[in-house]
Amino acid sequence: MKYAKVYFEDVKVGDELPPLVKGPIQQIQLTRYAGASGDFNPIHQDDEFAKAAGMGGVFAHGMLSMGFVAQAVTDWAGAGRVRKLGVRFAALVRLKDTVTCRGRVLSTSQKDGLNLVELEIWAENQKAEKVVTGKAIVALIARD
Amino acid sequence: MPTKINTSVVGKEYPPYVVTVERGKIKEFARAIGDLNPLYLDDRVGQASEWGDIIAPPTFATTFRDETADTSVLLRDLGTDISRVLHGEQEFELARPIQPGHTYVCRSRILDIYEKTGKSGPMAFVVRETAITDRHNEIVGTMRHITVVRL
Numbered sequence: 001m002k003y004a005k006v007y008f009e010d011v012k013v014g015d016e017l018p019p020l021v022k023g024p025i026q027q028i029q030l031t032r033y034a035g036a037s038g039d040f041n042p043i044h045q046d047d048e049f050a051k052a053a054g055m056g057g058v059f060a061h062g063m064l065s066m067g068f069v070a071q072a073v074t075d076w077a078g079a080g081r082v083r084k085l086g087v088r089f090a091a092l093v094r095l096k097d098t099v100t101c102r103g104r105v106l107s108t109s110q111k112d113g114l115n116l117v118e119l120e121i122w123a124e125n126q127k128a129e130k131v132v133t134g135k136a137i138v139a140l141i142a143r144d
Numbered sequence: 145m146p147t148k149i150n151t152s153v154v155g156k157e158y159p160p161y162v163v164t165v166e167r168g169k170i171k172e173f174a175r176a177i178g179d180l181n182p183l184y185l186d187d188r189v190g191q192a193s194e195w196g197d198i199i200a201p202p203t204f205a206t207t208f209r210d211e212t213a214d215t216s217v218l219l220r221d222l223g224t225d226i227s228r229v230l231h232g233e234q235e236f237e238l239a240r241p242i243q244p245g246h247t248y249v250c251r252s253r254i255l256d257i258y259e260k261t262g263k264s265g266p267m268a269f270v271v272r273e274t275a276i277t278d279r280h281n282e283i284v285g286t287m288r289h290i291t292v293v294r295l
Contacts, residue, residue: 003181022178029176036169036176038209041226053227054294062231063206067177070202079183079241080195082202086235086288 006076008108008115008140017103017119020072024096025060033064060093065132069121072101077138083116087134091125098126103136114139147295149222149257149268156221157253161210167244170200173207199241205276205287206234213252213274215291221254222270224293232269233290239283242276248284251275255288259295266295 030044039061042049050058066087073082093099103121110116116137123132167187174184182189183199190198211217219225242248256271270291276284 029178033176036173037207039206039215041215043227049227063203063234064177066234067179067201067203071177071179071181074179074181074202079181079201080193080199082236082238084235084237085202086233088233089231 007143009143013105015105017076020101022068023098062089069101069123073136081138083139084137087132090133091131093131099123151257153221153254158213160249160251163208164247165244204242208250228294230292232292235288238285249277268293
């Protein structure tokens, strides 16, 4: 299934994306993401700093969780197909958390020669609490 | 006593900045997320694709930064500090994927600031938008970023 091609004609409203499980989150991944993204906010690295800021300890970059959700979308739709991806960071992702990314087809349409699929996307932790919620639009290839 | 932030910065435009995307940076970013899609990592797969080279993951433009328009500048403009802010929302619109070796121009501005009271007290929501254009001044993408400031 991984990197399989999904064709526009085969997509139906209500179809679900294969869940993508990421984590457990480790400090080293947050340090690596800081380096890769350029976001060196100490709140994701320094437990003392995060506690002093009233956050109860370090937590993951929202953008890392968004990267996970984006991966769930591109694993299904194909890399390079995303036209729009918007999320709200609903809850903090902590060290040792497991993040499961999910999605569901909301609608399909054709516009300006593009085969568009609108998705509801979200990610939840191991307690089934939503940590990310949002929507995506992908432009899929047609079967010809 | 809640702190105040400087809301007069609504409408402020930051100086445009230029980013040339490095191939290795795309791969480092994909690997940091743990997304090992060959279209991000394998040059030969990229060359054989419709894009003619590897492409970047959808959220890669978050790496587009400049010291004249980054979060520290925003925080200074707002009169707050990094220990009080959280990332509230983020959106990317992409006309096409970001690719290595390409040069992009980023223009950021503050669209709006509004206040709300949540479970943890009063908060300000700062909405920023960054337009990304290519060297022909065609729009490649737009990022919208909502920073939450705990007041």
